[in-house]
Amino acid sequence: MKNKKVLVTGGAGFIGSNLVKRLIEDGNSVTVLDNFISGYRSNLEPFSSIHIIEGDIRDISSVEEAMHGVEVVFHLAASVGNKRSIDHPLIDAEINVLGTLQMLEAARKEGVQKIVTSSSAGIFGEVLTMPIKEDHPFEPDSPYGCTKLCQEKLCLVYAKLYAIETVCLRYFNVYGPNQRFDTYGNVIPIFVFRMLRNESLQIYGDGEQTRDFVHVDDVVQANIKAADTVGVSGAFNIASGKSITINNLVKIITKGNNTARTEFCPERPGDVRHSLADLSLAHQKIDYTPTVELERGIYEYIKWAKGIMVEIK
Numbered sequence: 001m002k003n004k005k006v007l008v009t010g011g012a013g014f015i016g017s018n019l020v021k022r023l024i025e026d027g028n029s030v031t032v033l034d035n036f037i038s039g040y041r042s043n044l045e046p047f048s049s050i051h052i053i054e055g056d057i058r059d060i061s062s063v064e065e066a067m068h069g070v071e072v073v074f075h076l077a078a079s080v081g082n083k084r085s086i087d088h089p090l091i092d093a094e095i096n097v098l099g100t101l102q103m104l105e106a107a108r109k110e111g112v113q114k115i116v117t118s119s120s121a122g123i124f125g126e127v128l129t130m131p132i133k134e135d136h137p138f139e140p141d142s143p144y145g146c147t148k149l150c151q152e153k154l155c156l157v158y159a160k161l162y163a164i165e166t167v168c169l170r171y172f173n174v175y176g177p178n179q180r181f182d183t184y185g186n187v188i189p190i191f192v193f194r195m196l197r198n199e200s201l202q203i204y205g206d207g208e209q210t211r212d213f214v215h216v217d218d219v220v221q222a223n224i225k226a227a228d229t230v231g232v233s234g235a236f237n238i239a240s241g242k243s244i245t246i247n248n249l250v251k252i253i254t255k256g257n258n259t260a261r262t263e264f265c266p267e268r269p270g271d272v273r274h275s276l277a278d279l280s281l282a283h284q285k286i287d288y289t290p291t292v293e294l295e296r297g298i299y300e301y302i303k304w305a306k307g308i309m310v311e312i313k
């Protein structure tokens with residue numbers, strides 16, 4: 001995608017800022033709408049040419065200002081994660097459902113051609129058949145899974161009703177640079193930052209649960225390809241197509257570190273046991289093929305995390 005006027009909601013966040021970087025490199029004109037609730041201004045500092053609107057996707061005037069003249073929207077702003085949604089279910093629904101609807105309405109009125117929205121494997125809940133295909137039953141285990149499913153359905157309804165294409169990308173577990181450690185963070189940043197602080201790595205349950213980890217570069221690739229593919233609306237899995245147990249993930253992260261410690265803790269509510277994506281539909285419809293091997297991605301992530309630790313000190 002080149003020379004387009006694009007809007008990235010949630011562009012200051014982990015995935016959004018990686019997407020903004022690629023969009024700028026490809027010569028697009030980028031506006032970011034973000035309220036910085038979980039995003040970082042420093043993620044956007046390298047990009048002097050972007051237009052930043054500090055605002056909320058629930059606020060109509062911010063959304064209309066951000067949407068002005070836009071051809072393609074990448075909608076990533078969200079209340080993110082199972083735990084956050086269990087702690088704050090109403091805020092989760094306001095942002096992910098009503099905020100998305102606000103985006104769709106403004107995009108429709110502005111004549112936007114395409115919306116690529118970020119969904120989640122959390123919509124599936126406990127896995128019945130693996131690898132998980134797009135038509136696997138939806139039984140979310142958290143309010144977040146429910147609101148992401150609702151977000152998807154709203155986007156797809158707009159593609160049916162109006163002259164707008166909508167693509168929903170169901171990310172599995174994403175990791176990579178700009179992914180900070182926080183209480184709502186994902187397992188890779190939590191393990192890596194705890195290891196770097198000489199704290200024990202806490203494994204919930206027996207550690208034999210599996211996850212499909214996808215590098216953020218591949219998620220960015222999927223967003224760009226979804227935007228570039230004309231005539232396609234739909235929902236697609238975005239993952240690596242390979243699963244690994246948490247115990248084996250720990251081995252990769254702690255490789256070469258003889259002082260790393262692990263600690264087993266009780267299972268958490270809302271966590272699924274297994275996860276592995278079938279990527280054939282994403283490959284067929286938007287030409288998505290993952291490229292980053294987990295070991296290399298983790299090695300580079302640890303290097304990035306060490307740099308951030310130096311900045312924090």
Ligand SMILES: NC(=O)c1ccc[n+]([C@@H]2O[C@H](COP(=O)([O-])OP(=O)(O)OC[C@H]3O[C@@H](n4cnc5c(N)ncnc54)[C@H](O)[C@@H]3O)[C@@H](O)[C@H]2O)c1
Nearest residue numbers: 010012013014015035036037038039056057077078118174
């Ligand atoms: N990280 C993952 O593993 C993962 C997995 C599945 C889906 N997703 C989805 O990908 C998208 C991006 O997630 P991320 O991991 O980069 O999270 P993130 O928290 O780093 O990014 C979310 C961004 O949205 C902004 N934001 C939140 N609420 C907002 C609001 N009301 N108005 C404006 N901006 C708001 C935040 O400030 C932040 O910059 C989300 O839609 C998330 O649901 C992420």
